[in-house]
Amino acid sequence: MKAAVLTFPGSNCDDDLLWAVKDIAGADAELVSAKSESLDGFDLVLVPGGFSYGDYLRSGAIAKFAPIMTALKQFADNGGYVLGICNGFQILTEAGLLPGALQWNTSLEFICEPEPLKVVNNQTAFSNQYPEDQAITLPIAHGEGNYYADADTLAEIEANHQVVFRYAKNPNGSLNDIAGLTNKAGNVLGMMPHPERAVEALLGGTDGLGVFESLINATKGAAHAAN
Amino acid sequence: MLQTELTPEQIRDQKPYLQLGLTEAEYNLFAERLGRLPNYTEMGLQSGMWSEHCSYKYSKPILKTFWTKNDRVLMGPGEGAGVIRIGEGKAVVFKAESHNHPSAVEPYEGAATGIGGIIRDIFSIGAKPVASLDALAFGDEFDAHNKNLIDQVVAGIGGYGNAIGIPTVAGEVQFDPGYQKNPLVNAMTVGVMDEKDIQKGKAAGVGNAIIYVGAKTGRDGINGASFASAEFSDAEDADRSAVQVGDPFMEKLLTDACLEVTHDHKDALVGIQDMGAAGLVSSSAEMASKAGYGMTMDLDLIPQREPGMTPFEIMLSESQERMLLCIRAGHEQEILDLFKGYDLDAVVCGRVENGHQYRLLHHGEVVCDIPVSLLTDDVPTYTTVPEKPERLKNPAPDFEPVIEDLEGTYKQLLAMPNIASKRSLYRRYDAQVQTNTVIAPGGDAGVIRVRGTHKALAMTADSNGRLLALDPEIGGAITVAEAARNLVATGAEPLGITDCLNYGDPSKPEVYYELQESAKGIVAATKKFNTPVISGNVSLYNETDHHGIHPTPMIGMVGLIEDLTAITTVDFKQAGDIVYLVGQTGDDYNGSSLQYLQTGAYAGRLTGFDLEAEKQTQDLVLTLIRKHLVNAAHDLSDGGLAAAIVEMGAKRDLGLIADTTLTTTQLFSETQGRFLLTVKPEDQAVFEAIAQDQAVQLGVVSTGDFDLKLADGELHTQMSQLTTIYSEALACALK
Numbered sequence: 001m002k003a004a005v006l007t008f009p010g011s012n013c014d015d016d017l018l019w020a021v022k023d024i025a026g027a028d029a030e031l032v033s034a035k036s037e038s039l040d041g042f043d044l045v046l047v048p049g050g051f052s053y054g055d056y057l058r059s060g061a062i063a064k065f066a067p068i069m070t071a072l073k074q075f076a077d078n079g080g081y082v083l084g085i086c087n088g089f090q091i092l093t094e095a096g097l098l099p100g101a102l103q104w105n106t107s108l109e110f111i112c113e114p115e116p117l118k119v120v121n122n123q124t125a126f127s128n129q130y131p132e133d134q135a136i137t138l139p140i141a142h143g144e145g146n147y148y149a150d151a152d153t154l155a156e157i158e159a160n161h162q163v164v165f166r167y168a169k170n171p172n173g174s175l176n177d178i179a180g181l182t183n184k185a186g187n188v189l190g191m192m193p194h195p196e197r198a199v200e201a202l203l204g205g206t207d208g209l210g211v212f213e214s215l216i217n218a219t220k221g222a223a224h225a226a227n
Numbered sequence: 228m229l230q231t232e233l234t235p236e237q238i239r240d241q242k243p244y245l246q247l248g249l250t251e252a253e254y255n256l257f258a259e260r261l262g263r264l265p266n267y268t269e270m271g272l273q274s275g276m277w278s279e280h281c282s283y284k285y286s287k288p289i290l291k292t293f294w295t296k297n298d299r300v301l302m303g304p305g306e307g308a309g310v311i312r313i314g315e316g317k318a319v320v321f322k323a324e325s326h327n328h329p330s331a332v333e334p335y336e337g338a339a340t341g342i343g344g345i346i347r348d349i350f351s352i353g354a355k356p357v358a359s360l361d362a363l364a365f366g367d368e369f370d371a372h373n374k375n376l377i378d379q380v381v382a383g384i385g386g387y388g389n390a391i392g393i394p395t396v397a398g399e400v401q402f403d404p405g406y407q408k409n410p411l412v413n414a415m416t417v418g419v420m421d422e423k424d425i426q427k428g429k430a431a432g433v434g435n436a437i438i439y440v441g442a443k444t445g446r447d448g449i450n451g452a453s454f455a456s457a458e459f460s461d462a463e464d465a466d467r468s469a470v471q472v473g474d475p476f477m478e479k480l481l482t483d484a485c486l487e488v489t490h491d492h493k494d495a496l497v498g499i500q501d502m503g504a505a506g507l508v509s510s511s512a513e514m515a516s517k518a519g520y521g522m523t524m525d526l527d528l529i530p531q532r533e534p535g536m537t538p539f540e541i542m543l544s545e546s547q548e549r550m551l552l553c554i555r556a557g558h559e560q561e562i563l564d565l566f567k568g569y570d571l572d573a574v575v576c577g578r579v580e581n582g583h584q585y586r587l588l589h590h591g592e593v594v595c596d597i598p599v600s601l602l603t604d605d606v607p608t609y610t611t612v613p614e615k616p617e618r619l620k621n622p623a624p625d626f627e628p629v630i631e632d633l634e635g636t637y638k639q640l641l642a643m644p645n646i647a648s649k650r651s652l653y654r655r656y657d658a659q660v661q662t663n664t665v666i667a668p669g670g671d672a673g674v675i676r677v678r679g680t681h682k683a684l685a686m687t688a689d690s691n692g693r694l695l696a697l698d699p700e701i702g703g704a705i706t707v708a709e710a711a712r713n714l715v716a717t718g719a720e721p722l723g724i725t726d727c728l729n730y731g732d733p734s735k736p737e738v739y740y741e742l743q744e745s746a747k748g749i750v751a752a753t754k755k756f757n758t759p760v761i762s763g764n765v766s767l768y769n770e771t772d773h774h775g776i777h778p779t780p781m782i783g784m785v786g787l788i789e790d791l792t793a794i795t796t797v798d799f800k801q802a803g804d805i806v807y808l809v810g811q812t813g814d815d816y817n818g819s820s821l822q823y824l825q826t827g828a829y830a831g832r833l834t835g836f837d838l839e840a841e842k843q844t845q846d847l848v849l850t851l852i853r854k855h856l857v858n859a860a861h862d863l864s865d866g867g868l869a870a871a872i873v874e875m876g877a878k879r880d881l882g883l884i885a886d887t888t889l890t891t892t893q894l895f896s897e898t899q900g901r902f903l904l905t906v907k908p909e910d911q912a913v914f915e916a917i918a919q920d921q922a923v924q925l926g927v928v929s930t931g932d933f934d935l936k937l938a939d940g941e942l943h944t945q946m947s948q949l950t951t952i953y954s955e956a957l958a959c960a961l962k
Contacts, residue, residue, distance in 0.1 A: 009479075009570070012392025012660055051389075051476060054477075110386075112654055112656060141660065
């Protein structure tokens with residue numbers, strides 16, 4: 001299995017994500033520039049947090065036009081696993097790979113806090129290593145993490161069991177306490193909390209490791225398995 | 228904007244330099260050394276470079292008294308930032324900077340560009356910025372103006388730091404009437420690098436290229452250095468043009484690109500410096516002067532944001548996110564290509580020359596031709612004859628508090644803005660990006676592990692203006708001691724300090740006295756704690772309508788942790804752990820939070836500080852932590868023992884059952900040099916054998932009850948009752 005960690009100008013969690021998936025979880029992974037046009041040879045694409053292109057217009061609004069995005073859509077359409085974290089989640093909704101949108105937190109303030117969550121669906125490629133309804137704590141660090149979708153979309157999301165992580169104490173006003181959800185096919189997940197910030201006991205906890213272990217498990221035996 | 232520039236003779240006669248902060252004597256000295264009358268551009272360059280902000284003309288005699296070297300210091304003051312060896316081939320780089328004036332006028336951008344500026348100082352040395360800290364001071368009257376100021380300063384620091392991806396891991400916020408009209412916004416950044424990669428800001432070697440990189444030059448922040456070196460008046464509210472606007476996205480690209488130059492293009496790079504105060508003139512003149520060369524630059528080549536800018540404007544603009552590089556001749560293209568890859572502007576705008584002349588061309592004409600030393604070295608220094616302020620000659624009598632309602636007083640104390648939790652403010656900073664943060668804000672110090680080593684760095688930013696107002700010398704020493712205490716509480720050995728010296732108008736004898744006396748205290752303490760001053764910044768003229776701030780040196784201190792398993796946090800861990808008080812408690816109430824609570828002022832002489840005893844206590848605590856005998860540690864400062872207990876209990880709502888010979892008032896005494904430690908029962912014997920009578924058992928951690936038996940009173944409550952007040956008071960007050 002080989003993972004690509006995308007790097008947009010202004011991404012700032014790309015190195016953290018690479019460290020988590022490669023140095024801690026032990027997968028084969030490398031950084032791929034958003035200026036690149038190919039994702040050939042990768043079994044998993046990770047879209048990191050940060051402020052892509054400064055996020056001056058709207059989070060992720062410019063990033064969706066980056067050269068890599070065409071390849072990313074194709075990769076997802078072909079069933080490849082894509083994980084977007086924080087700004088990565090915002091980019092995936094802007095690009096239409098995930099339903100809904102992320103608005104300003106109801107407090108209108110950036111919030112950095114450890115946040116209690118519940119894993120409400122452990123039948124996905126991103127959560128299969130967590131016990132059902134597992135309570136975990138992951139850090140959040142965002143200004144625009146308030147998940148919104150219209151009523152019909154939301155009903156469909158719930159009916160399809162697309163929600164994977166829910167906040168225990170909703171910090172930002174997200175509808176249905178949604179902290180992370182997949183697309184309908186289940187191969188693309190976006191989440192506002194940062195699992196890559198919770199993979200080492202020294203830094204306060206390892207509750208995020210399960211996300212990467214789940215993906216490694218889901219892609220086991222993939223064509224480009226690490227040597 | 229100036230349509231036609233004044234001629235040299237008109238400048239002599241009309242004296243426009245007075246508006247730019249120069250005195251007539253300074254103008255005359257410059258003209259005399261030059262041998263002719265300076266033209267408009269030259270006079271403008273003088274005004275920027277001879278400002279206090281750039282030349283330290285009032286503070287230099289004081290700064291010279293600082294202790295700046297020990298065997299670990301690789302680079303001291305004088306460069307972008309100082310550097311200290313931490314072993315395993317690595318070094319730590321840090322510096323602090325004030326952005327008080329810009330933040331008072333335009334709080335969001337003022338604070339944001341404060342962070343942006345200090346980050347450039349760090350990567351200009353070749354270090355990757357790994358953490359930032361902020362030290363803020365505001366008035367404590369929360370009117371609409373002040374609430375907005377606080378909100379926007381915090382938003383600005385977060386807006387820049389969060390976006391660029393450098394965690395803000397520690398800091399402080401103080402509230403005091405002394406800062407109502409002059410808020411303090413000090414920012415500090417810490418970087419880590421390989422020892423062998425240290426860069427300097429120098430432009431050497433005839434024919435080598437001067438390359439301008441980053442944002443285009445605009446009309447923002449023109450002559451900001453002079454602006455920062457003048458005092459405010461309520462009558463003038465037209466200073467907005469002197470504040471710059473920040474772009475953290477641009478700076479992220481600039482950081483990555485410049486670090487690539489320093490790591491991968493060593494053959495090409497001669498020197499690198501950021502364009503901070505006084506922009507292009509200070510960076511270029513300092514680079515030439517430090518290397519002992521001359522320089523010529525063609526201003527038509529400088530990337531400009533708007534048409535028609537004069538040489539004066541181009542040279543003194545403080546547009547953000549710009550760097551100046553000196554590149555060996557023949558390597559220009561590889562460097563220009565590298566920046567192009569990051570979508571950044573980069574142009575060769577000048578060359579290093581033999582001799583000492585600093586020449587600027589504009590539209591084919593020489594607009595400046597002066598010896599570079601006139602800008603950098605020939606600035607006169609001033610000493611004011613100091614005079615002890617009246618309030619220090621006749622201090623108020625010692626404050627003798629009386630507490631009739633212990634629980635009520637305790638609760639009021641916890642709700643004081645200076646004591647209550649600052650979480651509602653620091654939660655707006657990303658504290659964990661880069662995934663190295665071991666201790667985030669809320670502890671005694673921020674701690675980050677150093678990748679590629681077995682070490683961690685602890686860092687803190689502390690100031691105590693209200694104590695210096697009572698005694699600048701002792702207050703200065705206390706500030707250094709408190710910073711060291713904060714680091715020791717996490718298990719770190721203090722390494723060195725950076726400072727921001729925030730004071731009033733230094734030409735006033737009383738202000739100069741405060742500067743001089745506080746320097747004495749700082750020097751004595753830095754020697755005692757083996758923490759040389761490796762970098763710093765001076766912010767004078769913090770006055771509005773002739774009222775100065777408290778003398779407020781901000782001490783940013785960094786310490787080293789050699790054992791990642793011996794990092795200690797503030798919070799009580801488990802019921803049954805034994806709580807010890809280390810250090811003597813006296814009746815020290817002058818300048819205390821209790822005094823402010825009961826009288827509405829800080830007054831009296833300063834007591835309760837013993838530098839030697841403080842050092843011994845800190846050494847003991849560090850020894851105990853390193854032996855893994857301590858599972859929570861906290862230093863005692865504002866609010867004394869009373870505040871410290873609640874701060875330790877807050878995270879888990881764990882309480883305390885204690886029986887002590889201390890009195891009710893001593894619970895609130897602010898004697899320096901004290902710690903609270905908790906120890907697991909199984910470690911008690913070994914702990915006591917080492918600590919002996921220096922640690923006194925106070926009680927045991929409980930599941931939630933807070934029962935305190937004092938010599939002359941008792942308190943029975945639930946910890947959660949107190950922690951709720953502590954946690955929520957400030958957020959409520961600022962709503």
